Amino acid sequence: MKTLYDKLWDDHVVEDLGSGDHLVYIDRHFLHEVTSPQAFDGISKKNLKPWRLAANIAIPDHNVPTARGQNFELESIEDEVSKIQIIELDRNCNKFDIPQFDINSEKQGIVHVVGPENGFTLPGMTIVCGDSHTSTHGAFAALSMGIGTSEVEHVLATQCLRIKKLKNFRINLLGCPRDDVTSKDVILYVIRSIGTDGGTGHAIEFSGDYISSLSMESRMTICNMSIEAGAKVGLIAFDKITESYLSDKVQLDKSEYDNALEYWKSLSSDSNAKFDKEIDIDVSKIKPQVSWGTSPEMTSDYDSCVPELDQNSDKYSTYKKAIEYMGLKEREKLSDLTFNKVFVGSCTNSRIEDLRSVAAEIKDKRISESIEEALIVPGSGQVKLQAEKEGLDKIFIEAGFSWRDPGCSMCLGMNEDKLSPGDRCASTSNRNFEGRQGHMGRTHLVSPMMAARIAIHGGIPHE
Amino acid sequence: MSEFKNISGIACILDIDNIDTDQIIPTEYLKSIKKFGFGEFLFDGWRYHDIANINTPTSSRSLNQDFILNQAPFNESKIIITGKNFGCGSSREHAVWALRDFGIETVIAESFGDIFYNNCFKNGVLPIVLNQDKLLMVKDHVSNESKLHISLVDKNIVIKNERIAFEVDSGMLDMIITGQDEVDITLSISDKIKSYESNRLKHKPWLN
Ligand code: SF4
Numbered sequence: 001m002k003t004l005y006d007k008l009w010d011d012h013v014v015e016d017l018g019s020g021d022h023l024v025y026i027d028r029h030f031l032h033e034v035t036s037p038q039a040f041d042g043i044s045k046k047n048l049k050p051w052r053l054a055a056n057i058a059i060p061d062h063n064v065p066t067a068r069g070q071n072f073e074l075e076s077i078e079d080e081v082s083k084i085q086i087i088e089l090d091r092n093c094n095k096f097d098i099p100q101f102d103i104n105s106e107k108q109g110i111v112h113v114v115g116p117e118n119g120f121t122l123p124g125m126t127i128v129c130g131d132s133h134t135s136t137h138g139a140f141a142a143l144s145m146g147i148g149t150s151e152v153e154h155v156l157a158t159q160c161l162r163i164k165k166l167k168n169f170r171i172n173l174l175g176c177p178r179d180d181v182t183s184k185d186v187i188l189y190v191i192r193s194i195g196t197d198g199g200t201g202h203a204i205e206f207s208g209d210y211i212s213s214l215s216m217e218s219r220m221t222i223c224n225m226s227i228e229a230g231a232k233v234g235l236i237a238f239d240k241i242t243e244s245y246l247s248d249k250v251q252l253d254k255s256e257y258d259n260a261l262e263y264w265k266s267l268s269s270d271s272n273a274k275f276d277k278e279i280d281i282d283v284s285k286i287k288p289q290v291s292w293g294t295s296p297e298m299t300s301d302y303d304s305c306v307p308e309l310d311q312n313s314d315k316y317s318t319y320k321k322a323i324e325y326m327g328l329k330e331r332e333k334l335s336d337l338t339f340n341k342v343f344v345g346s347c348t349n350s351r352i353e354d355l356r357s358v359a360a361e362i363k364d365k366r367i368s369e370s371i372e373e374a375l376i377v378p379g380s381g382q383v384k385l386q387a388e389k390e391g392l393d394k395i396f397i398e399a400g401f402s403w404r405d406p407g408c409s410m411c412l413g414m415n416e417d418k419l420s421p422g423d424r425c426a427s428t429s430n431r432n433f434e435g436r437q438g439h440m441g442r443t444h445l446v447s448p449m450m451a452a453r454i455a456i457h458g459g460i461p462h463e
Numbered sequence: 464m465s466e467f468k469n470i471s472g473i474a475c476i477l478d479i480d481n482i483d484t485d486q487i488i489p490t491e492y493l494k495s496i497k498k499f500g501f502g503e504f505l506f507d508g509w510r511y512h513d514i515a516n517i518n519t520p521t522s523s524r525s526l527n528q529d530f531i532l533n534q535a536p537f538n539e540s541k542i543i544i545t546g547k548n549f550g551c552g553s554s555r556e557h558a559v560w561a562l563r564d565f566g567i568e569t570v571i572a573e574s575f576g577d578i579f580y581n582n583c584f585k586n587g588v589l590p591i592v593l594n595q596d597k598l599l600m601v602k603d604h605v606s607n608e609s610k611l612h613i614s615l616v617d618k619n620i621v622i623k624n625e626r627i628a629f630e631v632d633s634g635m636l637d638m639i640i641t642g643q644d645e646v647d648i649t650l651s652i653s654d655k656i657k658s659y660e661s662n663r664l665k666h667k668p669w670l671n
Binding site: 122157158 | 546671
């Protein structure tokens with residue numbers, strides 16, 4: 001009796017190398033401009049070529065400017081070093097014949113948004129990328145994980161990874177949430193409950209009736225942040241919702257599709273499969289979540305306070321540093337904070353469903369005077385197009401948001417979208433680390449719905 | 464990569480949990496397309512008062528003298544001792560390159576981020592996991608001595624008359640000791656990959 005992870009693992013082992021090491025075959029490899037240059041350099045030096053070209057797809061996302069319009073010239077990227085990286089990706093893709101959605105492609109966007117919406121992400125695949133949020137694709141019952149640059153080189157050269165098997169961890173999410181609780185709140189709550197190392201060494205499978213009720217977009221948000229709980233692999237079983245999402249995205253002839261579908265339907269954990277760890281969480285008890293500190297586990301209910309420091313706790317020095325960095329006081333009410341920036345975007349929350357949720361909150365309203373900048377950065381060209389078709393862009397612009405072109409943007413501030421020192425930002429991204437969104441910037445992780453409410457109120461609305 | 468069997472040198476304590484790879488090397492330096500030269504930017508946000516900029520020579524920047532790695536003898540540390548979940552967050556291998564380029568040969572922690580942990584072995588940096596009790600003993604010793612000796616072959620940390628054993632996978636440790644190249648090793652069984660692959664694509668043609 002096998003877990004979903006066991007099934008995916010067994011299906012991809014090329015060779016048992018002894019002492020726990022296995023050579024595991026990789027079906028899909030996403031590349032972006034930041035973690036690939038040294039890997040391409042590595043295979044060049046060894047005179048090697050990519051093992052299987054069709055497995056790869058490259059997309060620039062981390063560095064790209066998000067106010068670029070159409071027919072953008074790479075030469076006009078102001079930041080010289082960003083420009084070099086994007087040009088380098090272009091050069092490597094041309095040199096090695098790797099397919100790329102370049103900066104002007106209407107399919108360009110964040111790799112973890114682009115992959116699924118173009119049918120590059122399929123159930124039963126192994127998927128890797130030099131990016132920790134590759135866990136996102138696990139929402140499709142694919143064994144998907146972030147890797148380092150040496151491993152990017154190894155996958156390019158051999159189509160395989162040398163890895164050890166992870167342990168199995170199942171988180172059952174049960175019940176029906178409040179209307180103002182989204183999958184972002186649920187995953188933040190999970191991280192807060194098990195800690196940022198709660199899933200270390202494990203593949204987490206998310207299941208339960210709450211998961212079954214979610215759209216693929218919401219499921220991706222959950223798997224995306226499994227890495228923030230320490231698990232490089234997050235998984236969700238294949239079901240009818242996966243099937244209907246894929247139906248217009250995969251181009252296969254009928255008999256091939258039927259064969260694929262039959263196999264995909266086997267991609268769930270057997271009913272009596274054994275997990276090394278298992279917990280249940282009742283989602284009906286979860287309130288909207290807001291992070292207050294510098295690690296995603298430092299998160300609280302939106303109507304609560306910054307914690308009190310306890311000198312005897314082993315968390316004392318870590319918490320004290322976080323509270324100081326965030327410019328907070330112990331026991332301060334979160335709803336007393338004033339925000340001056342809002343960022344809606346990132347591979348966690350930049351899909352069409354997220355943008356619709358923001359639009360519903362801000363329609364016919366204006367952002368608060370305290371908000372100096374409110375960005376909405378769609379996850380991909382296709383998301384952008386769809387949003388514009390639905391007229392969401394107008395709602396955003398009328399409310400005072402800046403409507404941008406796709407990219408990672410202020411999730412990590414490699415382009416010009418950055419926080420300034422002391423800025424307090426409500427962000428739909430995934431990491432509130434010190435300086436993540438800009439030097440000395442202060443990030444509060446929230447759902448798109450909460451980000452929209454903060455944009456309107458300038459702070460977390462009381463209730 | 465040089466062959467080495469022992470690590471001996473100054474150890475500094477960073478007594479914080481969850482030090483993420485964004486702290487070890489900030490995003491700004493991810494713009495480099497090289498694999499070396501990251502040492503002066505290690506813990507950039509804590510080491511300098513001013514903002515990270517890849518084009519600013521570090522000699523002209525304002526050092527934060529309160530940060531331990533800026534203080535002698537710790538500016539020559541070879542060993543970092545820290546808390547839980549070191550290297551969590553982003554997969555950036557630049558974090559390990561920065562540690563390595565600074566001269567850090569081993570990090571001792573209660574636990575590590577999975578991706579970071581793997582990245583270490585590919586670059587000759589040894590991550591050592593110790594339980595809380597053992598970690599406390601090592602911290603106590605370093606608070607007085609500041610130097611530590613680690614034997615890779617015996618897999619232990621030498622403290623006065625005591626030896627604190629640690630566990631590490633032998634195959635992975637070998638990679639550090641011998642500096643083997645994984646790509647070469649894997650390609651030596653490329654026929655196995657080929658036969659797996661052709662079989663896979665025959666039975667699941669939609670994957671091609
Ligand atoms: S959006 Fe943020 S987390 Fe996602 S890939 Fe880009 S930088 Fe990484």
